[in-house]
Amino acid sequence: MKWLSEDPRGPKQPYYIYPVVDEPVFLAAVCNWRPGQEHGREHGMAIVTNDARGGMVDVHDRRPVALPVELAREWIDPLTTSERSAAILCAGLPESIFRWHPVKCEVGNSRYELPDAVEPVIN
Incomplete structure (x- = not known):
């Protein structure tokens, strides 16, 4: 879900963003969790983002880095080098794998x- 507003102080329009195909989408993320450790605040996670392109820029200035399954597997492999990880992020899927539409303001x-x-509204 993303919000769009022409006036940063005014009400924002929420958008529902979803994949075009009905199958899982893998998003690059980073975290500090390690197997066998207790979970706590220090084990948080964050979705990796990049600049928005195409029509998505009209909704938000950032987009999650979506990966094809082969690259997602490589991304989570602890043996993947930093250099290779940077290359994987550059090979993310395009915005065209997503669709989006405005939803009612109450969703905010x-x-x-x-x-x-998630039902579309017409503005």
């Missing part, structure tokens, strides 16, 4: 959990 409230949260 984190407590909104009704099934219509």
Whole structure:
């Protein structure tokens, strides 16, 4: 879900962003978790982003780095070098794998959990 607003102080328009195909999309992420360790704040994670391109720039200035399955497997391999990791991020999938549409403003409230949260609205 992303929000778009022409006025940074005004109400924002939430958008539902989803993959074109009905199959998993792998997003590059980094974390500090290690197998066998207790979970805590220091084990947080973050989705890796890049500049938005194409039509997605109209919704947000950043986009998650989506990877094809082969590169996702390589990305999570602890033996992958830093240099190779940088190359993998440059080979991410294009914005064209996603579609997006505006949804009702109530979706901007984190407590909104009704099934219509992803239904398109016409502005």
